[in-house]
Amino acid sequence: MNYLHDIQAFLPGVIIAFTGLITILLESLKRDVRTMYGVSAAGVLAALIAAILSSTSEGGTAFTDAIVYGGWSSFGQVIILIGTLFSILLSADYLKSKSLHFGEVYAMILFASLGMLVLAASNHLITLFLGIETMSVALYVLAGLMHYRKTGAEAALKYFLLGAFATGFLLFGIALIYGSTGEMTLTSVAAAASPTPLFLAGSGLLLTGIFFKIGAVPFHMWTPDVYEGTPTTLTGFMATSAKTASFVAFALILVRMVPETSYESWQSVIQVIAILTMIVGNVIALVQENVKRMLAYSSIAHAGYLLVGMASGGYSAVLFYLFAYTIMNLGAFGVIAYFERTKNFDFTSIESYAGLGSRAPLMGVLLSVFLFSLIGIPPFAGFMGKYYVFASAVQAGMIPLAVIGVLASAASVYYYLRVMVYLYFKPEHKPVHLEKASVLFTATLILLAASTLYFGIEPLVSVTDLFGFVTGISP
């Protein structure tokens, strides 16, 4: 038992946990909110550096096989922490304008982030459960931040009731898997598993719980309402970091827990869900009038593309996609948050964005960059992500899956471009007074847009250099 080694292996999570505790302590000492903001941003930055360092190191397990570190799992943590950092940086201005700028918000973001880190490193069914629940309970609170508004309270109630319902399934799945094998460490489960009805039922229930968390069809019902009712920058946090954590945990389960004999049947289930998710997400997004609901359905569609990568075993492609998706989606939510700061004007429908391209040129360009990247147009990171995911499907011989994916993403051009048509080609309804964004807010968005471009131009090479992340690293 070498606790120092274990703590070092999970250093990003430990830093985040302590930063969260310090933040909540400062809040109880009635410090200025800006202190909490600074402390939490610094803590996440430190954890991010620790995660980047550990992703280049040799992988292994810690805490008596409860967590894994190194390789993909650490790269997943890097993506989660990037998402957390940018959400915190973008949140301050937006929350201030909505009079929601409390220190507790940062503490909750940090605790949710801790849950995600645990989830992305889980090698044991107990850590998996604890990670998902720590993340979810903190996110329920964030979803209910605007509880004085009807949409906010509804979002929190929906997220909470359906999330707790899904937790029940997940936990029952864990219990059945445990019952049929007598083991809880993922690798020992794989060794002891036999395709008994008990084990199959347990796997199915576990999958249901995970599909709920990543918002795959038919377990996507909560996504649009929750995304609509949550403060916008925190919606970005939910859509990126939480999704990344669930996908990394899903990959760990697929690689470590699924016995080889039943791997193919898992693959075919994931394929069916991937096709459903891509089609339903894209088709319903076509008819949305509300920008945030449109982005919610688009995030369902993106979960579908990611599932294509999962079904074909292209986990590195999935990780790159998650990275690209995190930076471009956070950017898009950030620009929307900038517009929503405006008082006396409601920026919820797509029509309300008419003519803003000339009124706020910089924000218009930034939003266009992020939307182009979400469509998957070169030279942006979103294109490379999609390319890798579909290429891995083709390599695995799943041609129909790749074809449906490409067609579905062609349909997505319509609803993303529609926003840009309103931005640039429609006349303004009435002059709106847009408030100036702070330097930090604008700089953060420009940084996100620049990295969207950068990682689209030289994708894997630079990622390999940065994180020692290569296709060969096993989870």
Place this chain on the structure above:
Amino acid sequence: MIGIDWYLALSAILFVIGIVGVLIRRNAIVVFMCVELMLNAVNLALLSFSAYHGDIGGMILVFFSLAVAAAEAVVGLAIIIAIFRNHLSVDILKVNLLRW
């Protein structure tokens, strides 16, 4: 000596009662109680598996699951109070659950 089958049957029945309750009841608090019933049904299954395998892992998970259920109850009841303040009702049909 009561075999493990009976415990598992009881657990499955409780779990199904919980699911049915979540699906058909309209009062948010009752729905939440049904979710708690599901979690407790799982705890029962975990304990009986744990005893059956002679392995302590399942019992440890039960402790965690109890703690998580408590945390969920805190957040959940606060959210239900917020809903009640907004709508003066905790009927989930009135808050329009699961619309398109």
